[in-house]
Amino acid sequence: KNEVEQSPQNLTAQExxxxxxxxxxxVGISALHWLQQxxxxxxxxxxxxxxxxxxxxxxxxxxNIQEKHSSLHITASHPRDxxxxxxxxxxxxxxxxLTFGKGTLLTVNP
Amino acid sequence: xAVVSQHPSRVICKSGxxxxxxxxxxxxxxxxxxxxxxxxxxxxxxxxxxxxGSKATYEQGVEKDKFLINHASLTLSTxxxxxxxxxxxxxxxxxxxDLGEGYNEQFFGPGTRLTVL
Numbered sequence: 001k002n003e004v005e006q007s008p009q010n011l012t013a014q015e016x017x018x019x020x021x022x023x024x025x026x027v028g029i030s031a032l033h034w035l036q037q038x039x040x041x042x043x044x045x046x047x048x049x050x051x052x053x054x055x056x057x058x059x060x061x062x063x064n065i066q067e068k069h070s071s072l073h074i075t076a077s078h079p080r081d082x083x084x085x086x087x088x089x090x091x092x093x094x095x096x097x098l099t100f101g102k103g104t105l106l107t108v109n110p
Numbered sequence: 111x112a113v114v115s116q117h118p119s120r121v122i123c124k125s126g127x128x129x130x131x132x133x134x135x136x137x138x139x140x141x142x143x144x145x146x147x148x149x150x151x152x153x154x155x156x157x158x159x160x161x162x163g164s165k166a167t168y169e170q171g172v173e174k175d176k177f178l179i180n181h182a183s184l185t186l187s188t189x190x191x192x193x194x195x196x197x198x199x200x201x202x203x204x205x206x207x208d209l210g211e212g213y214n215e216q217f218f219g220p221g222t223r224l225t226v227l
Contacts, residue, residue, distance in 0.1 A: 035218070041148075041201050042220035086154070096142065096207055098216065100153040 003027050006087050006101035013108050019074040021104045023087030026068065033098065034061050034072045035086040043086075046072070077108045112138045114206050116219035123194055124227055131189045131222045133204030139184035140206035144216070145177075148201040160187040194226040 005024045013019055023032070034046040047054050047061040049070065054061050058077075063070040074081055087101040113136040123129050133143055141162045146154040158179050159167040166179035178190040187206075191198055203221040 033216070040220075041203075041223065043154075043203060043218040045215075045217060048215055088154075096216070097144065097156055097159060098154075098205075100155075102153050 002101070003091075003099050004087055004089055004101040006085075006104050008104060009102065010105045011107070013077050013106070015078055015108055015110050017077050017108075019077050019081075019106065019108075021072045021085050021087075021106070023070045023072070023101055024068060025070075025087075025089050027089070027099075028092040029089040030092050031090045032063055032070050033088040033090070034070075035088060037084040037086060037103070039083075046085075074106075077106075079108045079110050082106055082108050112136075112206075112208050112215075112217045114204065114217045114219040116202075116204060116222050118222060119220060120223045120225075122225045122227065125195050126193055129191045129194055129224060131191075131202055131204075131224075133187045133189070133206065133219050135185045135206040135208075135217070138206075138208045138217075140187075140208065141184060142207045143181060143187040144205045144207075145179065145187070145189050146203045146205070148203060148221075154203060157189075162187075191224065194224070196226045199224055199226045 007022045031050045033048050036044045049063040058075045060073040084103040084105050086103045088098040115134045117132045143160040145157045147157050148154045157172045160179045160181040162181045168174045181187040201221050201223050204219045205216040208215050
């Protein structure tokens with residue numbers, strides 16, 4: 001079993017829909033990251049969380065440390081949001097190394 | 111956010127040659143950089159942790175003599191794939207940890223796609 005599990009694996013939405021991607025982890029962490037990877041491969045760091053909630057534009061990330069769960073929400077989705085969204089965790093005591101989920105492929109249709 | 115660059119972005123080489131990939135933090139200092147590899151439709155996998163001024167720490171199963179890492183300054187780490195073979199074809203990504211930010215913040219480079227013929 002992977003230490004980081006994401007769901008769903010694939011998600012197709014219509015433009016304007018509210019989107020949620022979930023991430024569960026099974027180990028103690030010092031931080032959780034949400035990353036975005038576009039088809040060309042480059043990765044952008046969206047959020048780093050250790051507690052609570054963060055918002056940036058149409059993106060919202062939440063984390064529940066007790067339940068070992070995080071969600072990434074996209075409001076008013078747009079075709080340019082189409083990408084792979086990756087959840088990654090820094091394991092406690094791991095010298096900042098990241099362990100990655102398998103990613104969620106989001107496709108937003110116009 | 112902080113910027114990390116990689117060079118080259120794409121490289122095609124013949125089997126048996128060596129390829130060097132550079133990772134630079136452009137506007138911050140990074141004592142620690144990480145090198146990842148990603149095969150098609152798979153997760154990123156950490157290959158090694160590069161520490162400025164000391165030897166890199168390799169993950170289990172990664173050959174240190176094949177993947178040479180040098181972190182000579184606070185803004186540059188290099189990964190050299192020695193005697194590359196077709197199975198080394200992959201997407202290589204680095205990340206750098208910013209000393210000035212929250213201790214866990216990492217910034218990723220755009221990646222290097224290596225194709226070994």
